Amino acid sequence: MKKILILTMLCIGFVSFSTKSFAQSSTPLKPYDGATHGYTFDGMTDGYKYQFYLTTNPQEKDNTVTAPVTSGILTGAIGTVGDAGTGKATVSINWNIAASDTYNSGNPIYLFLKVWDETPATKVCENYKAVKITPVANTFNVFVDDVTASGIPESCPELNFAKDFQPIIVDLEGNNTTAYNAGYSEVSFKISRAGTANAWDFNFTIANATTANYTYTISGDTSGDLLVGTGDQANATKDVAAAAGDAFVTITLKVPNVESVNPDFSFTINSASDHVSKATDSDNSDDQVTHMINILPAIGGFTGS
Amino acid sequence: MKNIYKLLIAMVVLVSSVELAKAQVTSFSNPWPGSTHTYSFGDNGDTNTTEWFISQNADGSNPIVGDVGNHFTLVAEDGTGSVGADGVLSGTKINTLRVNWDGTAAGSYYVFLQVIDAGTDCSNLKGYKVDVVTGRFNAIAENVTGGTTDVDNPQFVDDSKIVVDGCSDETGNRIVNEGTFSLGTSEVAFRVKRQYSLNKWHIDYGLSVGSTSKVIAEDGSTLNVATGGGYDIPAVNDYVIVYVTVPNAEATSQAVMLTLDGTTTIDMTTTKSDAASLPANPSDNVGTYTIKSMPTISSTMTGGN
Numbered sequence: 001m002k003k004i005l006i007l008t009m010l011c012i013g014f015v016s017f018s019t020k021s022f023a024q025s026s027t028p029l030k031p032y033d034g035a036t037h038g039y040t041f042d043g044m045t046d047g048y049k050y051q052f053y054l055t056t057n058p059q060e061k062d063n064t065v066t067a068p069v070t071s072g073i074l075t076g077a078i079g080t081v082g083d084a085g086t087g088k089a090t091v092s093i094n095w096n097i098a099a100s101d102t103y104n105s106g107n108p109i110y111l112f113l114k115v116w117d118e119t120p121a122t123k124v125c126e127n128y129k130a131v132k133i134t135p136v137a138n139t140f141n142v143f144v145d146d147v148t149a150s151g152i153p154e155s156c157p158e159l160n161f162a163k164d165f166q167p168i169i170v171d172l173e174g175n176n177t178t179a180y181n182a183g184y185s186e187v188s189f190k191i192s193r194a195g196t197a198n199a200w201d202f203n204f205t206i207a208n209a210t211t212a213n214y215t216y217t218i219s220g221d222t223s224g225d226l227l228v229g230t231g232d233q234a235n236a237t238k239d240v241a242a243a244a245g246d247a248f249v250t251i252t253l254k255v256p257n258v259e260s261v262n263p264d265f266s267f268t269i270n271s272a273s274d275h276v277s278k279a280t281d282s283d284n285s286d287d288q289v290t291h292m293i294n295i296l297p298a299i300g301g302f303t304g305s
Numbered sequence: 306m307k308n309i310y311k312l313l314i315a316m317v318v319l320v321s322s323v324e325l326a327k328a329q330v331t332s333f334s335n336p337w338p339g340s341t342h343t344y345s346f347g348d349n350g351d352t353n354t355t356e357w358f359i360s361q362n363a364d365g366s367n368p369i370v371g372d373v374g375n376h377f378t379l380v381a382e383d384g385t386g387s388v389g390a391d392g393v394l395s396g397t398k399i400n401t402l403r404v405n406w407d408g409t410a411a412g413s414y415y416v417f418l419q420v421i422d423a424g425t426d427c428s429n430l431k432g433y434k435v436d437v438v439t440g441r442f443n444a445i446a447e448n449v450t451g452g453t454t455d456v457d458n459p460q461f462v463d464d465s466k467i468v469v470d471g472c473s474d475e476t477g478n479r480i481v482n483e484g485t486f487s488l489g490t491s492e493v494a495f496r497v498k499r500q501y502s503l504n505k506w507h508i509d510y511g512l513s514v515g516s517t518s519k520v521i522a523e524d525g526s527t528l529n530v531a532t533g534g535g536y537d538i539p540a541v542n543d544y545v546i547v548y549v550t551v552p553n554a555e556a557t558s559q560a561v562m563l564t565l566d567g568t569t570t571i572d573m574t575t576t577k578s579d580a581a582s583l584p585a586n587p588s589d590n591v592g593t594y595t596i597k598s599m600p601t602i603s604s605t606m607t608g609g610n
Contacts, residue, residue: 156425159428167363167365173334173335176434297353300349301346302433304343304433305345
């Protein structure tokens with residue numbers, strides 16, 4: 001009679017997730033496109049090796065498979081049980097911004113965890129378990145428009161008396177003692193949200209291709225001034241937190257007019273997220289605009305006779 | 306007198322003299338009516354459009370349409386460009402404007418240059434405030450007898466040779482029993498000059514004794530009596546010499562006075578009169594020369610055998 005050797009199988013216990021679940025928000029098993037979630041399995045013995053892997057094959061045993069294209073990026077997929085806490089193995093997945101195009105309720109993807117013992121002396125077999133994940137389309141989108149008053153992406157410097165413009169030069173006879181002022185021009189960008197009514201936030205960069213100086217004011221649709229950038233700016237990168245009542249946020253640059261200079265700005269939304277659902281910007285194609293103020297033609301020094 | 310009052314009076318005198326000093330010569334910032342001055346802003350680009358105009362508003366609105374005889378005349382120093390129906394002198398690279406304040410301009414004006422970039426159509430604007438010397442026309446009468454010794458150039462005066470009195474000229478037929486006896490006449494000369502105007506002007510005056518023999522303008526021309534009396538003096542002349550012939554008389558000194566009529570002595574373009582100008586200064590409207598008395602000789606001879 002053959003002796004049947006029943007070897008111990010490594011235990012893989014319960015799986016837990018590192019983010020809270022809200023109704024209608026991104027969850028680890030139904031993640032929004034572009035969202036990041038943590039996945040933890042526990043109940044294991046410290047010291048064993050593990051590897052997480054993504055696959056569309058519900059019976060995939062090969063833990064070295066590469067994650068399918070446009071699924072997600074795993075961070076910390078390989079490790080030792082116990083590094084993240086006793087009995088635990090944890091991985092973080094950043095889901096592709098278009099994951100749900102391919103992987104969804106009709107075509108799920110599986111996150112596997114394989115655990116094994118590398119010590120040859122111990123006669124412990126490997127184990128593997130998986131969870132089914134169905135990415136969900138994310139309609140949260142943040143986009144930017146150039147809403148400068150000129151209506152065109154290249155505008156003339158404004159010569160506006162309400163914007164500090166004062167064209168009369170000071171003269172030595174004292175006929176005019178008020179200092180000449182070239183005034184300033186305003187450039188405005190409007191950052192809007194779509195697909196959510198929650199509070200939201202975004203990170204932007206204003207890049208300035210010339211030596212132009214400017215200050216800026218950021219105000220929410222209903223929140224009023226959110227942020228004021230004082231002093232001279234070269235480039236500016238900032239985080240903005242907008243309230244639920246702000247369907248859009250306006251950023252207005254105040255650019256002093258300088259002769260022979262044409263300020264050239266590009267505004268980029270680097271990232272954005274729904275503050276409640278944690279959804280991230282689903283469309284990056286509408287995240288950048290530029291605006292240039294044309295050159296202010298020079299007028300030379302005054303002489304009279 | 307209390308020191309505070311002395312100080313206040315000193316301050317009033319100082320301010321008045323500063324104001325008067327500004328007007329003593331015509332300048333581009335405080336031009337006299339009838340003067341011509343140039344206004345120049347330095348290099349404004351080789352291809353840019355330059356538009357010059359004058360407005361009474363510091364914001365450049367409502368350019369004045371300047372025709373000869375109106376407020377002023379505009380012309381480019383280099384002779385290019387042209388003035389449109391809107392009062393704007395338009396051309397390329399016109400850096401210097403010549404303004405002939407030959408009209409009724411009075412008060413403050415702003416001389417503007419607008420430069421328009423040839424490529425982008427963007428513009429820049431600078432201005433210079435001009436206070437036209439207004440309401441100051443002044444005519445001065447003074448004795449210059451003794452100083453007009455150049456018979457070939459009767460308009461020239463050597464001020465170092467002027468005398469305030471003298472003996473009567475020895476002229477006339479003094480033979481008592483042949484021909485018509487006459488004590489002769491003396492010639493007295495007065496200079497009438499203007500201030501604060503370079504326009505065509507008019508003088509009226511009265512003489513205490515004698516009559517006008519000729520009036521010679523600064524440029525050497527002889528002036529004729531104007532219709533209605535007095536003399537119209539062409540704009541180029543800052544003064545005229547009035548030659549007065551006074552019949553000699555025995556045993557009496559004669560004060561020969563030329564008194565300007567302040568009401569009808571005027572700048573013919575602005576119509577401002579000497580009397581109505583500020584400061585009112587009637588005391589400079591009278592020139593005086595005294596012909597000293599000569600002893601009597603009887604006109605009949607007695608005795609002799």
